[in-house]
Amino acid sequence: MLSRVADSLYWIGRYLERTEHTARLLDVNLSLMLDQTPAAAERRWERMQTYLAWNYEGIPQTYALVQALTFDVSNASSLVSGIGAARENARQVREQISSEMWEQLNRVYLQVKRTTMDQMWQEPHEFLHNVLKEGIHLFQGITTATLSHGECWHWLRLGQFMERAMATAILLDVHFAETGGTPDDQTNYLDWVGLLKSCTSFEAYCNVYTADIRPERIAEFLLLNAESPRSVRFAADQVAASIQAIASNTLGRRGDRVKRLAGRLQASLDYGQVDEIMADGLSGYLATIQQQCQQIHTNVYQTFISYPVETALV
Structure with a gap:
């Protein structure tokens, strides 16, 4: 196998796992905010930034923090950046993966790209769980079944x-x-x-x-x-x-x-x-x-x- 193909496949796996991981952390943190005090929730968000080795100075509000971790294309830790990087690597090796894999990954990417922060904020769990987490799980299942x-x-x-x-x-x-x-x-x-x-x-x-x-x-x-x-x-x-x-x-x-x-x-x-x-x-x-x-x-x-x-x- 060409080394460039191996490299792209390796990073598809890493980027999708990283994106699913970040989506899960966001989903859990937003859910726990309903049961915790504001001080406890703030500590959780600070801890999450430590998990991700990322710090967004000057944006303490939850809405802005979630936006930066979800739709900020300039942030390499954001969900849209992770999905985009995985899709780009998949595009470079389309001849090595199944058409079903490409279609599923492209579908998740387009769903993320056409969703606005205001739309996501109305039902954050639905977006993070149904679109991203389940979308990536489905890609992994399709990979096992078709590749x-x-x-x-x-x-x-x-x-x-x-x-x-x-x-x-x-x-x-x-x-x-x-x-x-x-x-x-x-x-x-x-x-x-x-x-x-x-x-x-x-x-x-x-x-x-x-x-x-x-x-x-x-x-x-x-x-x-x-x-x-x-x-x-x-x-x-x-x-x-x-x-x-x-x-x-x-x-x-x-x-x-x-x-x-x-x-x-x-x-x-x-x-x-x-x-x-x-x-x-x-x-x-x-x-x-x-x-x-x-x-x-x-x-x-x-x-x-x-x-x-x-x-x-x-």
Whole structure:
């Protein structure tokens, strides 16, 4: 596969996962505003900007903040920018993806582009949930159903789960650092429920632990659960599987280092124990996870995408 094709497929996966993640955070924050005090809601919006590594100085109002994160084309973190970047990458590799995939992604893009902020603000949940979250989920389902599960599919999966692993680790890191890890009062309880809903994991968590909200259990579920599709461990398993498949299909190149890095990330999560992680410091553990993800990303590029010409001749 041409490196430019692999690059575009990888970033389609990342941009769509990032956009769905941002839409979910916006939806949860807007919903929780109905049950929280203005001071608690303000803290949640500040925390969200930390999640996204983004700060919009001088715009404290919720309406303006949501507008900037939704329709501001000059903001790379906005939903319209993410959908637009994914669509542009898909346009460049239309011959590699199914027509159904292109049609669905183009449909979501056009729905977002023709929606105004005033229209969205009347029913924000309908726009964020029905148009964006379900639209992206439908694209992912169409991809699984219509695209051959070969190298193209694995590049899309690699991008999707790389983004998910890092996003979930950042959510946990910021949330535990700012809440102190205790659901002692109603405000904090709602924040912990919001964290689970931000990962579409509240019902899944309750199926495992009931509705007993405990920080260490939330950390265990979102970090180490092997069956939850939103956990870091599940994402790491998918990353390792896709890297293995890509490496086996790429003749003439050495993918041993990137496979080892993915295997190391897998092992740290497979054999991790939440009590040991919490005792040693959750923040340090999550920082290591994020660093390992970044190393995998860098080495994927060096090995498969931006490698020197001489490497292709080996």
